[in-house]
């Protein structure tokens with residue numbers, strides 16, 4: 001029996017829900033936003049397989065290890081294997097499983113796997129888009145709070161006289177990682193959206209720095 005996309009979306013949402021932890025930066029809402037961003041990208045690339053993209057968006061973080069976990073670079077491969085196993089058992093089209101697995105394992109920064117298909121490129125871009133803009137900013141400070149980071153260096157928030165350290169200072173993460181994301185986007189539509197969202201983030205950073213000020217001189 002062949003099921004439609006609505007059926008598979010419900011199956012994927014349920015699977016994602018079963019494996020969801022308590023990380024507010026990687027919860028079901030993150031997966032929904034990634035699929036929403038991917039749909040925007042699919043408008044520009046109608047030749048991509050939307051079913052593969054949808055399933056990968058919902059299942060890409062099925063195994064999500066903390067940033068400091070020694071096996072973090074393997075998490076996306078484990079997520080791909082688990083997603084393919086679960087969806088194969090649910091009767092997902094067998095000829096799409098390899099593309100799904102690749103899109104999941106290639107999404108991750110730490111896995112360092114180059115996306116080889118348009119579907120994998122779209123999923124990687126959509127996931128990175130959720131790290132930018134207003135929601136990306138909220139996720140940044142949420143995650144920094146969980147890691148007990150400071151908002152910014154008290155005297156040198158721009159890191160003019162010190163090395164950047166985004167483990168200790170949340171604001172540094174914008175320069176260390178987020179500002180580099182648009183250039184890593186795999187699709188032109190992803191890059192364009194990424195640049196817009198980064199521009200907003202940089203405006204926030206400028207306002208933040210103005211309010212943070214400089215320490216009073218003795």
Ligand SMILES: [Fe+2]
Pocket residue numbers: 026030034060061127
């Ligand atoms: Fe993600």
